[in-house]
Amino acid sequence: MKFGFPGGPRLEWYDRNPVAKHYASNPSSVAPHSATVRWIYTVPSGKKAFISILQAGVTRQTAATTLGQAYAAIYLTISAVSDVILAANLNDNTVGAKNVLVASGGVLNAGDSIYGQTMDISTGGTCMYNVNYYTTEFNA
Secondary structure, eight states: OOOOOOOSSSOOOOGGGOEEEEEEEOOBBBOOOEEEEEEEEEEEEEEEEEEEEEEEEEEEEEOOBBBOEEEEEEEEEETTTTEEEEEEEOOOOOOTOOEEEOOOOEETTTTTTEEEEEEOOSSSSEEEEEEEEEEEEOOO
């Protein structure tokens, strides 16, 4: 009797030509602004990507004249449909107030993408943002 995998054993994901992909967007002293995409990562054809870490954060650096919501978010796009998967919202005008979220895990397939976005609808004041990702891309 023969045991095993048809066609031979398949290598683990981390042994299939892994390549680290990462980007950190950490703009400081940013004035109020409309929704701004800071980076986009799309998984190439024939690849998959394991998400090691996602980080979204916003810190109030100077008080706003009129407070509005500030946020840093990471969106996931699958089949042309986007949805937020991590969002750090800040509705606090105290200098030094912050909200930072971190997540990990998950696999992106070829054609899937993630992107980081920031926004502040306050009047005046500044914020610092953190919108970062680290993935390991590998052969599907």
